[in-house]
Amino acid sequence: MSTRKTTFKNDRFKKDRGGYSRWLLLSCEKCKAPLMTYQKDGPGILKRLYLDRITSPSDKLERNKNLSCKNCKMILGVKTAYKKENRPVYRLFVGAIKKEIVSGKVRE
Ligand SMILES: [Zn+2]
Numbered sequence: 001m002s003t004r005k006t007t008f009k010n011d012r013f014k015k016d017r018g019g020y021s022r023w024l025l026l027s028c029e030k031c032k033a034p035l036m037t038y039q040k041d042g043p044g045i046l047k048r049l050y051l052d053r054i055t056s057p058s059d060k061l062e063r064n065k066n067l068s069c070k071n072c073k074m075i076l077g078v079k080t081a082y083k084k085e086n087r088p089v090y091r092l093f094v095g096a097i098k099k100e101i102v103s104g105k106v107r108e
Contacts, residue, residue, distance in 0.1 A: 006055055008039055013050070013085060017042025023102040029095060031072035037102065046099055048082065048089040066090070 008014070008021045021041045026049075027034045039053040040046060049067070067077035067090040076097055077090035 006037070009053065013087070014041045024099050025102050027098045027100075028069040028072060028074060028076065029098045030074045031069060032098065033069055033071040035069065035076075035097070046092065046097070048091050049077065050082070051088045051090070067092070 006023075014021060018041075021039050024038045024040050024046070025034065026036050026038050036054050037056045038046075038049060039055065041053070066075055066079050068075045074096065075093070077092040080089060080091050081087065082089045
């Protein structure tokens with residue numbers, strides 16, 4: 001079993017979503033450039049990205065602007081706030097991002 005240095009964030013947001021998480025590798029759907037590793041809390045589809053769940057972003061990501069792929073310039077999502085939890089998020093455009101569950105340790 002491989003060991004992973006990055007550990008999941010454990011906080012009330014995670015608890016509110018059932019208390020488990022997965023790592024997703026997100027890439028640009030258009031040009032397939034890898035964008036980031038993302039901690040997805042709980043079940044359900046990925047509609048928005050919480051900025052505090054983005055880990056190991058590549059240099060293809062600009063954090064302070066809308067989410068876009070630096071490789072192909074495609075805009076992937078819009079920065080906004082998830083008011084219910086007062087957290088900054090990227091609201092994703094449908095079909096803009098490719099998701100795959102990272103193999104290895106997916107639960108803790
Ligand atoms: Zn791209």
